[in-house]
Amino acid sequence: MxxxxxxxxxxxxxxxxxxxxxxxxxxxxxxxxxxxxxxxxxxxxxxxxxxxxxxxxxxxxxxxxxxxxxxxxxxxxxxxxxxxxxxxxxxxxxxxxxxxxxxxxxxxxxxxxxxxxxxxxTVSSGFQHCLQRLIDLPVRNERRGRRTFRGTGHDRSDQS
Structure with a gap:
C-alpha cells in the first residue's frame, strides 16, 4: 500500500x-x-x-x-x-x-x-603560515611615500 x-x-x-x-x-x-x-x-x-x-x-x-x-x-x-x-x-x-x-x-x-x-x-600550521604572509604584505603609506610592513613595526626605505 x-x-x-x-x-x-x-x-x-x-x-x-x-x-x-x-x-x-x-x-x-x-x-x-x-x-x-x-x-x-x-x-x-x-x-x-x-x-x-x-x-x-x-x-x-x-x-x-x-x-x-x-x-x-x-x-x-x-x-x-x-x-x-x-x-x-x-x-x-x-x-x-x-x-x-x-x-x-x-x-x-x-x-x-x-x-x-x-x-x-591550536591554529593549524597552514593557517599560521598564511596569516604570517598576510602580516608581511606591504601596505602603502601615502603620507611618506614609503611601504609599511604590518607586524614588523618598521618602515622600509625602499620607494615603491
Missing part, C-alpha cells in the same frame, strides 16, 4: 507528513549549513544549533540537532503534540535569537570546546 504525502503551510513554512501508526517524528530544516560559513566564522552554525537547543529546554520529547554541509536540522520523536511543541519552540527561539545573552553563548562555546578540544587548542 502506497502512503500519501500530505502538504500544508503554517506561518509560511511548508510542512510535509505521512499518516502512520506509532510515534511521531518531526524535523525542522533550515537551508543554511557549513558551506555558508565564512572561514573566519567556521563552526558558527554548530554554535547556533547548541544555543537554540539550550533555549528550548526542558523538552518533553527525544530530540536533537545536527549541522550538515547544506542545512541545520532539529528533530523530535514522541507524541504528535509534543513534537509540534518542540519544533514550534525552536521556531520561537530562532525569531528571538538576538536576545541570547553573552553568558549562554560562552557556555555553549565551552561545550563545543569540550566536544572536540583539538579544534580549539
Amino acid at each position: 502506497m502512503q500519501t504525502v500530505h502538504t500544508s503551510s503554517h506561518n509560511g513554512i511548508t510542512s510535509l507528513w505521512l499518516d502512520r501508526d506509532g510515534l511521531c517524528t518531526g524535523t525542522l530544516i533550515f537551508g543554511v549549513g557549513m558551506r555558508d560559513e565564512p572561514s573566519a566564522l567556521a563552526g558558527i552554525t554548530h554554535l547556533v544549533e547548541h544555543v537554540l537547543l539550550r533555549l528550548v529546554q526542558p523538552a518533553a520529547v527525544v530530540h536533537g540537532g545536527t549541522v550538515t554541509t547544506d542545512s541545520l536540522q532539529f528533530y523530535a520523536v514522541g507524541k504528535p503534540e509534543d513534537v509540534a511543541g518542540f519544533l514550534n519552540a525552536i521556531a520561537v527561539a530562532v525569531s528571538t535569537f538576538e536576545a541570547v545573552t553573552d553568558e549562554v553563548i560562552a557556555l555553549e562555546k565551552s561545550v563545543l570546546e569540550a566536544e572536540d578540544p583539538h579544534k580549539f587548542s
Whole structure:
C-alpha cells in the first residue's frame, strides 16, 4: 500500500507528513549549513544549533540537532503534540535569537570546546603560515611615500 504525502503551510513554512501508526517524528530544516560559513566564522552554525537547543529546554520529547554541509536540522520523536511543541519552540527561539545573552553563548562555546578540544587548542600550521604572509604584505603609506610592513613595526626605505 502506497502512503500519501500530505502538504500544508503554517506561518509560511511548508510542512510535509505521512499518516502512520506509532510515534511521531518531526524535523525542522533550515537551508543554511557549513558551506555558508565564512572561514573566519567556521563552526558558527554548530554554535547556533547548541544555543537554540539550550533555549528550548526542558523538552518533553527525544530530540536533537545536527549541522550538515547544506542545512541545520532539529528533530523530535514522541507524541504528535509534543513534537509540534518542540519544533514550534525552536521556531520561537530562532525569531528571538538576538536576545541570547553573552553568558549562554560562552557556555555553549565551552561545550563545543569540550566536544572536540583539538579544534580549539591550536591554529593549524597552514593557517599560521598564511596569516604570517598576510602580516608581511606591504601596505602603502601615502603620507611618506614609503611601504609599511604590518607586524614588523618598521618602515622600509625602499620607494615603491
